[in-house]
Amino acid sequence: MSDSDSEQEQRLTLEDLEYSDAEMLSGDEDDPMDIFTTQKVTINNEPALKRLHDQIALPTDIPWSETQSITSTQPVSVADPDDDLNREVAFYNQALEAAVLGRERIRKEGGVFERPGDYFAEMIKSDEHMAKIRQKLLDENASIQASERAKAQRELKKFGKKVQTEKRLEREKAKAEALEKINVLKKKRQGNDSSANADDEFDVALASDDEEMRAYKTTGRNGNKGKKRSASSTPESRGKRLKKDQKFGFGGKKRHAKSNTADSSADVSAFNVKRNKSTSFKAGHKATKTAAKKRPGKARRQSGGGRK
Amino acid sequence: MATVFKQQKTKRDKAEGIVANDAEEKAIFKNKQRVLLLSSRGITFRHRHLLSDLGNLLPHTKKDAKLDSKSKLHIINELADLNNCNNCIFFEVRKRQDLYMWVSKTPNGPSMKFHIQNIHTMEELKMTGNCLKGSRHILSFDKNFESSPHWMLMKELFTQVFGIPKTSRRIKPFIDHVISFSIVDNRVWFRNYQITQKPVEHRSATDTTDLTLVEIGPRFVMNPIRTFDGSFGGQTAFENPEFVSPNVARAKVRNAKAGRYKDRMEALAKRDQKMKDAVLPDDPLSEKNVFA
Numbered sequence: 001m002s003d004s005d006s007e008q009e010q011r012l013t014l015e016d017l018e019y020s021d022a023e024m025l026s027g028d029e030d031d032p033m034d035i036f037t038t039q040k041v042t043i044n045n046e047p048a049l050k051r052l053h054d055q056i057a058l059p060t061d062i063p064w065s066e067t068q069s070i071t072s073t074q075p076v077s078v079a080d081p082d083d084d085l086n087r088e089v090a091f092y093n094q095a096l097e098a099a100v101l102g103r104e105r106i107r108k109e110g111g112v113f114e115r116p117g118d119y120f121a122e123m124i125k126s127d128e129h130m131a132k133i134r135q136k137l138l139d140e141n142a143s144i145q146a147s148e149r150a151k152a153q154r155e156l157k158k159f160g161k162k163v164q165t166e167k168r169l170e171r172e173k174a175k176a177e178a179l180e181k182i183n184v185l186k187k188k189r190q191g192n193d194s195s196a197n198a199d200d201e202f203d204v205a206l207a208s209d210d211e212e213m214r215a216y217k218t219t220g221r222n223g224n225k226g227k228k229r230s231a232s233s234t235p236e237s238r239g240k241r242l243k244k245d246q247k248f249g250f251g252g253k254k255r256h257a258k259s260n261t262a263d264s265s266a267d268v269s270a271f272n273v274k275r276n277k278s279t280s281f282k283a284g285h286k287a288t289k290t291a292a293k294k295r296p297g298k299a300r301r302q303s304g305g306g307r308k
Numbered sequence: 309m310a311t312v313f314k315q316q317k318t319k320r321d322k323a324e325g326i327v328a329n330d331a332e333e334k335a336i337f338k339n340k341q342r343v344l345l346l347s348s349r350g351i352t353f354r355h356r357h358l359l360s361d362l363g364n365l366l367p368h369t370k371k372d373a374k375l376d377s378k379s380k381l382h383i384i385n386e387l388a389d390l391n392n393c394n395n396c397i398f399f400e401v402r403k404r405q406d407l408y409m410w411v412s413k414t415p416n417g418p419s420m421k422f423h424i425q426n427i428h429t430m431e432e433l434k435m436t437g438n439c440l441k442g443s444r445h446i447l448s449f450d451k452n453f454e455s456s457p458h459w460m461l462m463k464e465l466f467t468q469v470f471g472i473p474k475t476s477r478r479i480k481p482f483i484d485h486v487i488s489f490s491i492v493d494n495r496v497w498f499r500n501y502q503i504t505q506k507p508v509e510h511r512s513a514t515d516t517t518d519l520t521l522v523e524i525g526p527r528f529v530m531n532p533i534r535t536f537d538g539s540f541g542g543q544t545a546f547e548n549p550e551f552v553s554p555n556v557a558r559a560k561v562r563n564a565k566a567g568r569y570k571d572r573m574e575a576l577a578k579r580d581q582k583m584k585d586a587v588l589p590d591d592p593l594s595e596k597n598v599f600a
Contacts, residue, residue: 136433
């Protein structure tokens with residue numbers, strides 16, 4: 001009997017717990033046997049911890065260089081422990097502050113802090129290992145540079161074609177201009193003197209006399225004076241081409257262009273009442289041929305009339 | 309010869325009226341710490357490398373053979389005594405997966421058990437720093453170590469175990485690295501940095517000092533589990549309420565998976581039962597009853 005009593009004392013019964021706690025701790029509601037629960041008591045025996053601390057503590061009057069331990073001035077607080085970057089930055093800052101303060105204290109106590117450049121001793125990581133690390137860093141840099149170069153090349157290719165065609169056109173234009181200048185000189189040579197003076201030909205600068213070039217262009221190769229010859233074509237000058245396009249090109253009606261339609265038959269705009277009433281074989285009337293403008297022949301008309 | 313010199317000295321001192329100060333000389337405290345490094349059987353490569361890294365970093369350590377038993381840990385106290393060590397770091401590996409680290413002051417001092425996670429050893433190529441083997445480092449503690457008694461005890465323990473005493477034989481003269489302990493998320497984060505000086509031309513406007521740190525490694529996270537009164541045993545003085553054993557964590561995951569299957573099967577069974585139960589009563593006007 002006493003045993004069961006002591007057992008009951010150890011375990012907290014439902015009556016001891018508050019109603020809300022009982023709900024939380026009772027777990028499975030379907031299982032009615034699970035109403036006796038034990039509460040987990042975590043231990044934080046502060047006086048014992050303090051006693052242990054005093055028991056093992058080093059005396060406080062020993063010089064600092066015995067332990068070389070520094071406590072940071074600010075507690076480290078990281079908002080999100082999974083945020084690697086900020087967490088590592090916080091640790092870095094704590095250690096850096098400790099290094100700076102440590103250096104001061106060492107110097108105050110008269111110790112040596114920096115390692116001189118010519119002090120060679122065994123290091124924690126072997127030289128081969130450091131060589132591997134260095135190689136890895138170099139490889140990383142090289143791969144980054146290679147990928148950047150490849151990207152730049154790809155961009156260049158896109159514009160390379162454009163630049164290429166531009167350059168080609170430029171070169172052809174320059175060539176054409178040079179040839180024209182040579183022709184001009186040939187003409188001038190023929191006109192001026194027949195004495196073949198080899199030296200003179202090469203003395204003349206080809207790029208001189210732009211005025212002449214302009215004049216030559218405007219007079220035309222056949223010496224056709226007065227006609228202004230422009231480099232570009234105008235719709236009038238392309239009359240023949242346009243006509244041919246219309247006849248043989250695509251789109252549009254060509255077959256029955258001159259056949260009568262209902263509209264064209266009903267069109268009496270060419271009918272002049274006055275002429276109709278007046279025209280008869282009377283004296284003093286002129287031939288109707290002059291009334292209308294003299295039309296060119298069929299062939300002329302069909303070929304677009306040529307240049308005007 | 310020493311005694312003869314002392315005799316002459318005492319004679320001369322007595323003559324000049326100077327009182328011997330032997331007691332004062334004897335009271336000069338010498339911080340003597342030696343750490344025994346041990347592991348249990350079943351240790352994996354990563355944990356083994358971590359142990360050897362600690363051995364390289366701390367010149368006042370002594371490595372010993374693997375311990376067979378995981379239950380009778382009190383024999384470590386005797387082993388430490390044999391090796392003249394007054395501290396011990398013991399790596400207990402369970403299931404070849406979980407690493408538990410015991411830090412203890414043998415023979416009667418307090419001991420602490422931690423669960424180690426996120427281990428990165430010095431071998432990793434991302435850690436580019438290097439330092440002298442055996443140089444005494446600066447220990448950097450977070451201010452959070454002064455917030456509770458159990459943190460303070462932990463700090464004292466780390467100072468004595470991870471701090472290199474001046475009397476150690478294998479030490480080198482200069483200071484070129486700093487070991488830092490920080491408390492984040494109720495865990496202790498361990499970092500080891502090399503201290504370098506930046507030449508003047510490389511300094512940028514935001515730098516407050518000419519020192520820079522490069523990580524050497526290793527790096528790990530300690531999750532405190534319990535603090536014991538004695539070495540590898542005794543009464544629990546502190547227990548971490550937030551600690552979840554890795555076994556329990558794995559079991560939870562597995563149960564969650566199993567739970568999904570179980571729920572699905574139960575739902576199917578319930579549905580079958582429902583379909584069986586949901587039978588309409590006989591309608592007197594149905595074809596079966598009218599044209600019986």
